[in-house]
Amino acid sequence: AQSVTQPDIHITVSEGASLELRCNYSYGATPYLFWYVQSPGQGLQLLLKYFSGDTLVQGIKGFEAEFKRSQSSFNLRKPSVHWSDAAEYFCAVEPYNQGGKLIFGQGTELSVKP
Amino acid sequence: GAVVSQHPSWVICKSGTSVKIECRSLDFQATTMFWYRQFPKQSLMLMATSNEGSKATYEQGVEKDKFLINHASLTLSTLTVTSAHPEDSSFYICSSNGGRTGELFFGEGSRLTVL
Numbered sequence: 001a002q003s004v005t006q007p008d009i010h011i012t013v014s015e016g017a018s019l020e021l022r023c024n025y026s027y028g029a030t031p032y033l034f035w036y037v038q039s040p041g042q043g044l045q046l047l048l049k050y051f052s053g054d055t056l057v058q059g060i061k062g063f064e065a066e067f068k069r070s071q072s073s074f075n076l077r078k079p080s081v082h083w084s085d086a087a088e089y090f091c092a093v094e095p096y097n098q099g100g101k102l103i104f105g106q107g108t109e110l111s112v113k114p
Numbered sequence: 115g116a117v118v119s120q121h122p123s124w125v126i127c128k129s130g131t132s133v134k135i136e137c138r139s140l141d142f143q144a145t146t147m148f149w150y151r152q153f154p155k156q157s158l159m160l161m162a163t164s165n166e167g168s169k170a171t172y173e174q175g176v177e178k179d180k181f182l183i184n185h186a187s188l189t190l191s192t193l194t195v196t197s198a199h200p201e202d203s204s205f206y207i208c209s210s211n212g213g214r215t216g217e218l219f220f221g222e223g224s225r226l227t228v229l
Contacts, residue, residue: 036220041223042222043207043220043221043223044158044220090158099146099211100146100148100210100211100218101148101163102148102160103160104150104158104159106156106157
């Protein structure tokens with residue numbers, strides 16, 4: 001079955017530490033891949049996206065993600081976390097030729113310790 | 115980037131009443147819009163695809179008679195929650211790709227609380 005999995009429900013990191021949020025997908029063909037961030041009670045903000053080409057994608061706020069076809073993964077990383085990064089992070093895929101219909105992972109809640 | 119706006123941002127209603135949520139594309143024409151639902155501490159689940167000038171396509175398990183979707187113009191889609199119940203309390207978010215696959219724009223979301 002087609003699915004998007006974020007294995008970590010909640011992650012806590014210290015401010016200034018590095019961060020990696022995991023995302024795995026299960027689809028027949030490589031879909032379009034996205035990472036979104038959501039602050040409490042707010043809508044979604046796009047951090048970055050992968051369509052094709054360079055497998056290392058740079059996004060806003062210092063985030064990057066790497067697409068690994070062999071592992072069906074699209075993990076989000078940041079070298080140094082800031083307290084303002086505390087939020088909910090969603091990985092999402094747009095299956096091939098689905099015209100904008102997104103399938104979201106369960107989300108990972110990030111807490112940042114001072 | 116393109117802007118999608120939702121109204122109202124939050125609404126409180128009594129059980130049994132109907133509530134309408136609007137989703138507007140402010141600077142592009144949206145032939146297709148998507149409605150998502152998000153329960154507290156959970157992910158977004160696609161409810162339906164709204165198509166301008168035709169019937170919406172609902173995901174499995176979503177009651178089309180309860181969640182009425184109208185997409186009468188290229189800039190406006192509405193979601194009406196009919197005969198609302200407390201279990202309909204949720205965060206509803208719309209999005210559109212403006213006709214371009216892979217470029218999605220989300221509204222700010224509408225929080226519905228049914229008493």
